[in-house]
Amino acid sequence: MRDPGPASASRGKGTGTTTPCCSKVGIKRGPWTPEEDEVLAGFVRREGEGQWRTLPKRAGLQRCGKSCRLRWMNYLRPSVKRGHIAPDEEDLILRLHRLLGNRWSLIAGRIPGRTDNEIKNYWNTHLSKKLISQGIDPRTHKPLLNHNPSSSPAHVQDNYNASTFTPKATYPNRSVPVEETGDENDLKAVDGQLGQPQNSGVQAHNNKNWQNVEGLMMMNSLGQSYADHNCNNEDIFSSFLDSLMEDEYANQYHRGPTVHPAQFVPAVSLASTVSFNHGNATWELPGLRPETESLGDQQNAVLYNNHLL
DNA sequence: AACGTATTCAACCGCACGCCG
DNA sequence: GCGGCGTGCGGTTGAATACGT
Numbered sequence: 001m002r003d004p005g006p007a008s009a010s011r012g013k014g015t016g017t018t019t020p021c022c023s024k025v026g027i028k029r030g031p032w033t034p035e036e037d038e039v040l041a042g043f044v045r046r047e048g049e050g051q052w053r054t055l056p057k058r059a060g061l062q063r064c065g066k067s068c069r070l071r072w073m074n075y076l077r078p079s080v081k082r083g084h085i086a087p088d089e090e091d092l093i094l095r096l097h098r099l100l101g102n103r104w105s106l107i108a109g110r111i112p113g114r115t116d117n118e119i120k121n122y123w124n125t126h127l128s129k130k131l132i133s134q135g136i137d138p139r140t141h142k143p144l145l146n147h148n149p150s151s152s153p154a155h156v157q158d159n160y161n162a163s164t165f166t167p168k169a170t171y172p173n174r175s176v177p178v179e180e181t182g183d184e185n186d187l188k189a190v191d192g193q194l195g196q197p198q199n200s201g202v203q204a205h206n207n208k209n210w211q212n213v214e215g216l217m218m219m220n221s222l223g224q225s226y227a228d229h230n231c232n233n234e235d236i237f238s239s240f241l242d243s244l245m246e247d248e249y250a251n252q253y254h255r256g257p258t259v260h261p262a263q264f265v266p267a268v269s270l271a272s273t274v275s276f277n278h279g280n281a282t283w284e285l286p287g288l289r290p291e292t293e294s295l296g297d298q299q300n301a302v303l304y305n306n307h308l309l
Numbered sequence: 310a311a312c313g314t315a316t317t318c319a320a321c322c323g324c325a326c327g328c329c330g
Numbered sequence: 331g332c333g334g335c336g337t338g339c340g341g342t343t344g345a346a347t348a349c350g351t
Contacts, residue, residue, distance in 0.1 A: 031319070031345085053336060069337075070320065105339060120340075121318050 028062040032071050036061060040068055041076045074115045081113025085122055093119055094127060098141045 032040075043059035049072070051058075052065035061068060074080070085093070089111055096107040104116035104123075111119065128138035135144050 029321075051336085065336085066322090066338095067320075073338090074319075102340065116339075117319075124341095125317060 026062060027064050029067070032063075032075075036063070037071070037076060040071060044072055044076070070117075074117045079113055080115060085114075085126075089114065090122075090127065093123065094131075097123065097127075 039059055039061055040063075043055065047055075047058070052069040055061075055065055055068050056063045059068075063071075092111055093107060096110055100106050102120075104120040108114050108116040108119050123138075131138040131141075132144070136142070137144050
C-alpha cells in the first residue's frame with residue numbers, strides 16, 4: 001500500500017477556507033495506517049457511528065472527524081464489499097446513472113456493499129470511457145454526434161444496446177417536453193419550469209449536478225414533492241425507482257404524450273403505484289404494466305390507455 | 310534497467326442542508 | 331429568522347502503481 005506520507009502533507013485542491021474540523025494543527029492527513037484503521041473500527045464498533053467531530057479525540061486519533069467518517073464509510077464498514085465490480089453490478093450502475101445522473105450516493109444505495117466513492121471512481125475510470133468508446137455520451141447517455149459507429153466493434157455495440165439501454169421513456173409526470181439534446185440551456189429551461197430539486201427525506205440534493213435529462217425530470221418532480229410536503233418517501237422513491245428500472249415500464253411510456261399526473265388516478269389494484277402530494281392535488285405515478293390494471297375502474301382504464309400508452 | 314506516461318482510487322475539499330438553541 | 335454545528339454529497343487531487351518505450 002501507499003505510504004502514509006508526512007502528517008502535514010497537502011492533499012487535494014485549494015488552499016482557501018478550511019472546515020473547522022480540519023484546520024487544527026497536528027491533524028494527520030493522507031492514507032490511513034493499519035493501526036489507525038484498527039483504532040477507528042474498534043471504536044465505532046463499541047460506540048456506534050455518529051458524533052464524527054468529537055470521535056477522533058474520544059478514540060485517540062490524530063484525524064479530523066470528516067476523515068474518520070470517510071474512512072469508516074468507504075473502507076472499514078463491515079458491509080462494504082471489496083473487489084471487482086461484477087457485470088451485473090456494472091449493468092445496474094449504467095442503468096441507474098441513466099436515470100439519476102451523477103447521484104452517486106443514490107446509485108450506491110441501490111447496490112449493496114458498494115460505496116458512492118467506489119461507484120464514482122468506477123464510473124470515471126471505466127464506464128464513462130467504455131460508453132465513449134461505444135459512441136455514447138456518458139453524461140446524457142445519448143449517441144455522440146461526432147462518433148463514427150464503425151470505430152466500435154459491432155458486437156460491443158449490440159451487447160450494450162441489448163443488455164444495458166432501456167428504450168427511451170416518457171415519464172407520466174412529465175409536463176414539458178424533453179429536448180433530445182442534453183444542452184445546458186435546455187436543462188436550465190427544464191429547471192425553470194419544474195423547479196430546482198429540493199432537499200428531500202431521501203437525502204440532501206446538491207443543485208449543481210443535474211446532468212442527466214431523464215433523471216432530472218424525474219427527480220425534479222420527486223424532489224419538489226418531497227420538499228413541499230416533507231414526507232418520508234424513501235420507500236416510495238425506492239419502489240418508483242424499481243418501476244423505472246424495468247424495461248417493461250419504459251416500453252409502456254416511450255411513445256405516449258404527456259399528461260398531468262393529477263389527471264390520472266390509477267385503479268387501486270395497481271401494484272407499485274406511487275402517490276405524491278403536491279399542492280392540493282395528489283400526483284399518482286403508475287409503475288406497472290397496463291395488463292395488470294383492474295378493469296373495475298373503467299374510467300381510469302380509459303385515461304390510462306388514452307394518455308399514457 | 311531506467312525513464313516517461315497513463316491509470317487507479319483513497320482521501321481531500323467546499324458546499325449545502327437539517328437540526329437545534 | 332438567525333447562526334452554529336454535524337453530517338453528507340459530488341468534484342477533484344495526487345501518490346502509488348501499471349504499462350509502454
